Amino acid sequence: MARTHSYAPPRRGLFTSRAWTALVVLTAFAAALPLLNVFVPADSALHVSAYAIALIGKFMCYAIAALALDLVWGYTGILSLGHGLFFALGGYAHGMYLMRAIGREGAYQSDLPDFMVFLDWKAYPWYWSFTDQWLYAMLLVVLVPGVLAFVFGFFAFRSRIKGVYFSIITQALTFAAMLLFFRNNTGFGGNNGFTDFKRVLGFPITAPSTRAALYLITLAVLVGAFIGARLLVRSKFGRVLTAVRDAESRLMFVGYDQLWFKLFVWVGSAVLCGIAGALYVPQVGIINPGEMSPANSIEMVIWVATGGRGTLIGPIVGAFAVNGLKTWLTTTFPEVWLYALGLVFVLVTLFLPQGLVGLFNRLTQKRRSAAEPSAPVVAASRPIGTQS
Amino acid sequence: MSDVIGFQAHPDAEGRPAARDGEPGYGRVATEGVDTSHGAILYLDGITVSFDGFRALNALTLDIDVGELRCIIGPNGAGKTTMMDVITGKTRPDSGTAFFGQTIDLTKLSEPQIAHAGIGRKFQRPTVFENHSVYENLELAMKTDKRARATLRAKLTGEARDRIDDMLELIRLQDSAVRPAGLLSHGQKQWLEIGMLLMQEPQLLLLDEPVAGMTDAETARTAELLNELRGKHSMMVVEHDMDFVNAIAGEGKVTVLHEGSVLAEGKMRDVQTDDRVVEVYLGR
Numbered sequence: 194m195a196r197t198h199s200y201a202p203p204r205r206g207l208f209t210s211r212a213w214t215a216l217v218v219l220t221a222f223a224a225a226l227p228l229l230n231v232f233v234p235a236d237s238a239l240h241v242s243a244y245a246i247a248l249i250g251k252f253m254c255y256a257i258a259a260l261a262l263d264l265v266w267g268y269t270g271i272l273s274l275g276h277g278l279f280f281a282l283g284g285y286a287h288g289m290y291l292m293r294a295i296g297r298e299g300a301y302q303s304d305l306p307d308f309m310v311f312l313d314w315k316a317y318p319w320y321w322s323f324t325d326q327w328l329y330a331m332l333l334v335v336l337v338p339g340v341l342a343f344v345f346g347f348f349a350f351r352s353r354i355k356g357v358y359f360s361i362i363t364q365a366l367t368f369a370a371m372l373l374f375f376r377n378n379t380g381f382g383g384n385n386g387f388t389d390f391k392r393v394l395g396f397p398i399t400a401p402s403t404r405a406a407l408y409l410i411t412l413a414v415l416v417g418a419f420i421g422a423r424l425l426v427r428s429k430f431g432r433v434l435t436a437v438r439d440a441e442s443r444l445m446f447v448g449y450d451q452l453w454f455k456l457f458v459w460v461g462s463a464v465l466c467g468i469a470g471a472l473y474v475p476q477v478g479i480i481n482p483g484e485m486s487p488a489n490s491i492e493m494v495i496w497v498a499t500g501g502r503g504t505l506i507g508p509i510v511g512a513f514a515v516n517g518l519k520t521w522l523t524t525t526f527p528e529v530w531l532y533a534l535g536l537v538f539v540l541v542t543l544f545l546p547q548g549l550v551g552l553f554n555r556l557t558q559k560r561r562s563a564a565e566p567s568a569p570v571v572a573a574s575r576p577i578g579t580q581s
Numbered sequence: 582m583s584d585v586i587g588f589q590a591h592p593d594a595e596g597r598p599a600a601r602d603g604e605p606g607y608g609r610v611a612t613e614g615v616d617t618s619h620g621a622i623l624y625l626d627g628i629t630v631s632f633d634g635f636r637a638l639n640a641l642t643l644d645i646d647v648g649e650l651r652c653i654i655g656p657n658g659a660g661k662t663t664m665m666d667v668i669t670g671k672t673r674p675d676s677g678t679a680f681f682g683q684t685i686d687l688t689k690l691s692e693p694q695i696a697h698a699g700i701g702r703k704f705q706r707p708t709v710f711e712n713h714s715v716y717e718n719l720e721l722a723m724k725t726d727k728r729a730r731a732t733l734r735a736k737l738t739g740e741a742r743d744r745i746d747d748m749l750e751l752i753r754l755q756d757s758a759v760r761p762a763g764l765l766s767h768g769q770k771q772w773l774e775i776g777m778l779l780m781q782e783p784q785l786l787l788l789d790e791p792v793a794g795m796t797d798a799e800t801a802r803t804a805e806l807l808n809e810l811r812g813k814h815s816m817m818v819v820e821h822d823m824d825f826v827n828a829i830a831g832e833g834k835v836t837v838l839h840e841g842s843v844l845a846e847g848k849m850r851d852v853q854t855d856d857r858v859v860e861v862y863l864g865r
Contacts, residue, residue, distance in 0.1 A: 200749050200758035201742050202716060429735040432717055436710045443708045446696060447722050448781065453729035 227405035257469035259508035267502030270438030275363030277490035279338035283467025284480040288387035290330035342463030371485035386481025501548025615682035628677035637663040639841035655838035701783030707770035711763030722777035752776040768799030804828035
């Protein structure tokens with residue numbers, strides 16, 4: 194039957210033209226900053242300090258991790274309190290390469306990293322094989338978090354572990370990994386982790402041009418991940434994911450097997466988080482088991498909640514806002530930071546269930562009022578941590 | 582403790598044979614995978630279910646023809662809901678047989694397997710995906726390859742659009758296509774859920790009190806909807822509301838249940854004048 198009229202919602206582009214403009218302008222602005230650091234002399238008013246570049250680069254890594262967490266939490270309703278583990282594993286995988294790239298310039302002038310010399314090890318353990326190859330290290334960055342997430346997720350989702358139980362297990366997982374990595378004999382530098390990197394792919398790691406390149410790569414990954422996530426959540430697959438979040442049993446009744454949908458987004462999220470960690474380590478210059486502490490993973494959840502879960506811009510805004518606040522507070526009033534973080538979380542939970550993005554939407558909608566029918570805000574407004 | 586409630590939480594991976602993977606067949610009596618060569622889609626024979634000594638169903642025997650719209654009425658406790666539970670695999674009978682078509686033994690299948698075999702059940706309380714639009718609800722429900730990998734690549738074809746549009750008109754929600762389902766009225770949600778069930782192309786549709794809680798206008802509209810579906814789908818409607826049953830029964834069969842077995846069966850006007858029926862149910 195040929196129809197002349199369809200009730201299908203009008204086809205829209207990936208973003209509205211205004212959103213495209215904003216995306217391009219923001220990306221161009223962010224991309225200009227490291228160039229202003231490298232090419233503009235330090236006494237110029239337009240010069241951007243190396244400190245600012247390092248800081249924004251770090252925040253962008255956090256933003257990628259927050260985006261990854263939001264895909265599983267905000268869109269699929271799976272609250273992970275262990276995403277810091279995937280972040281740290283990606284960081285360690287890249288860190289192994291960076292440690293070997295130090296060569297003989299360590300304190301003991303050995304082929305082995307200083308911590309291995311200190312342990313009186315004579316050779317690299319087997320799992321350090323090939324890590325002097327950068328490409329192999331990049332493979333590990335993807336595979337280690339990916340395989341761990343797959344195995345863990347397969348059994349957890351198949352057993353229908355949901356809600357708070359799932360969250361607690363992810364928390365335990367990252368805690369167990371932290372204890373493992375704290376051991377010196379695990380072979381990852383114990384509580385000091387990896388640091389004192391000298392170069393990456395032959396470029397001196399502290400040189401402004403190297404830092405600018407790392408920053409630009411991070412920016413590209415962030416923008417790419419944002420667009421990729423947008424493609425995903427607007428697809429039918431994305432609609433199934435939000436249906437998992439809202440009414441999982443109903444979805445099964447309609448004929449979808451939740452296992453593979455959850456597993457796909459869970460593994461994808463872990464890999465993205467690992468990539469964020471791999472970008473983080475050379476820019477910050479250190480990775481240690483502290484990254485796996487439960488508090489770090491919980492902090493990630495707070496970034497997402499503050500920015501607005503169930504939106505894609507929310508986690509990015511949240512990562513910048515909370516970490517901006519953290520940077521300011523830990524330098525001016527270091528002792529109040531944790532109280533402030535707790536306060537932020539309580540206030541957001543009570544008054545901004547949809548985060549800063551929800552607040553922004555409410556303000557702009559009020560101003561626009563009845564001028565045009567607004568698109569429904571599909572965002573979770575249920576209390577944090579609940580599912581279905 | 583009786584073990585009649587054989588509820589299984591896990592849908593079996595093997596499921597039913599992939600007999601339902603034919604081309605979409607909206608709007609016709611779909612019979613692939615179910616052998617209905619003898620004209621009946623459902624046979625219940627001598628079904629007995631006891632809960633701690635109470636016989637909810639007592640040697641119940643009933644069959645439903647392909648394309649039939651069968652109304653089931655009966656006083657509270659007559660066993661109407663238990664019968665639906667047996668058909669959908671939620672409750673296991675102590676004795677008796679339940680066949681879907683000629684070959685599918687419902688007493689041996691789990692709930693998801695039965696759903697997959699082609700029996701759709703509409704529960705009393707509407708459950709739709711509230712954050713999704715009406716259109717998206719129908720899209721998600723539509724019969725198609727629902728595995729993750731296929732879903733990842735899924736594109737809405739023109740044919741699929743037509744089917745959703747047809748369904749929107751049938752359930753009269755075309756003006757609400759882009760609204761979130763959570764904003765619909767109670768009656769509209771019920772229609773949407775019926776629409777979602779129909780999108781899955783079940784061969785037998787079980788409707789448990791579809792007009793409970795509806796306004797009079799909504800009830801009348803639901804009767805209209807079911808009358809439009811008559812002959813295209815095999816349906817079993819359990820209902821208390823006599824006016825509603827009058828509106829949809831027409832010349833079709835009505836079954837009166839009482840104390841777990843069939844008390845009377847026949848056209849509505851015959852049943853209404855049956856002395857035993859008048860005594861236990863209609864007599865006031």
